[in-house]
Amino acid sequence: MSDFSLDSRLQADCIELTQVNDIHVLLMNNSLLPWFILVPKTPHIELHQLPEAQFQHLMALQCTMARFIESHFTVDKINTAAIGNVVSQLHVHVIGRRKDDHCWPGVVWGNPQKTPYTDSEAQHIQQQLTRYLAD
Amino acid sequence: MSDFSLDSRLQADCIELTQVNDIHVLLMNNSLLPWFILVPKTPHIELHQLPEAQFQHLMALQCTMARFIESHFTVDKINTAAIGNVVSQLHVHVIGRRKDDHCWPGVVWGNPQKTPYTDSEAQHIQQQLTRYLAD
Numbered sequence: 560m561s562d563f564s565l566d567s568r569l570q571a572d573c574i575e576l577t578q579v580n581d582i583h584v585l586l587m588n589n590s591l592l593p594w595f596i597l598v599p600k601t602p603h604i605e606l607h608q609l610p611e612a613q614f615q616h617l618m619a620l621q622c623t624m625a626r627f628i629e630s631h632f633t634v635d636k637i638n639t640a641a642i643g644n645v646v647s648q649l650h651v652h653v654i655g656r657r658k659d660d661h662c663w664p665g666v667v668w669g670n671p672q673k674t675p676y677t678d679s680e681a682q683h684i685q686q687q688l689t690r691y692l693a694d
Numbered sequence: 695m696s697d698f699s700l701d702s703r704l705q706a707d708c709i710e711l712t713q714v715n716d717i718h719v720l721l722m723n724n725s726l727l728p729w730f731i732l733v734p735k736t737p738h739i740e741l742h743q744l745p746e747a748q749f750q751h752l753m754a755l756q757c758t759m760a761r762f763i764e765s766h767f768t769v770d771k772i773n774t775a776a777i778g779n780v781v782s783q784l785h786v787h788v789i790g791r792r793k794d795d796h797c798w799p800g801v802v803w804g805n806p807q808k809t810p811y812t813d814s815e816a817q818h819i820q821q822q823l824t825r826y827l828a829d
Contacts, residue, residue, distance in 0.1 A: 604771075605760060605771075605772050606756070606757065606760065606772075606774060607756075607757035607758075607760040607761055607772070614753075614757075618749075618753055621741070621742075622741065622742035622749075623742075625740060625741065625742040626742055636739075636740075636777075636778055636779055636782075637740050637741075637742070637776075638775070638776070638777045638778075638779070639741060639775065639776045640773070640774065640775035640776070640777070641772075641773070641774050641775070642771075642773045642775070642801060643771060643773075644771055644773070644791060644798060644799035644800070644801075645799050647771075656779060663779060664779035664780050665779070665803070665804050666777060666779075666801055666803045666804060668800070668801045669800050669801065
């Protein structure tokens with residue numbers, strides 16, 4: 560999709576880390592949790608509307624990101640979701656949760672607490688992810 | 695998994711509709727929204743831990759349930775999620791949302807509003823789903 564552009568809300572809230580198989584990998588700019596967002600380049604807004612190959616790429620990356628979170632952060636649970644009630648552009652959350660995090664056991668959506676990353680923190684995560692995806 | 699049993703909280707909150715490929719299909723007993731829960735027979739608690747074939751069956755059924763919801767209910771958006779912070783047994787939510795539903799645009803989790811189905815309402819949904827899955 561040559562005319563695809565990231566939703567402005569996602570751009571404002573997130574840091575773009577990389578792209579994999581035409582899927583943008585974003586880091587929610589909130590260091591309270593390891594919270595990643597996958598945005599496939601598609602005009603569709605529902606997972607089940609994706610062409611099969613793109614759906615498979617997205618699900619594989621969702622699993623990869625869950626493994627990345629487990630191996631690089633201290634987490635007790637992974638939360639994955641495609642919601643899109645506010646930002647309709649199709650995007651999948653992959654979030655590492657801890658039993659002592661600020662909204663456990665509740666969900667993260669709707670919770671306003673936020674501590675932005677420093678530039679060096681975000682760069683460190685980007686470097687870790689780049690290495691992880693290359694292996 | 696011969697020794698698999700549904701989590702007691704899921705049993706209490708839901709109505710079992712059917713099983714597909716060793717995946718329990720549950721209806722959340724809340725008629726405010728078409729809210730289905732898929733529970734694969736597995737001891738794993740994270741999606742990315744599932745064996746590949748079981749993961750594929752679960753994702754295919756997730757898509758099928760989204761299409762069932764779109765074709766049998768009036769909805770504006772599908773929400774799908776694997777959270778499991780409270781009930782750790784792996785389960786996937788597939789929920790039809792309306793812009794005039796009781797928690798739009800917020801997520802459903804954590805919202806206490808609930809109107810249980812009548813027996814005939816639940817049976818009707820079960821019959822519709824059985825027919826849909828047989829086609």
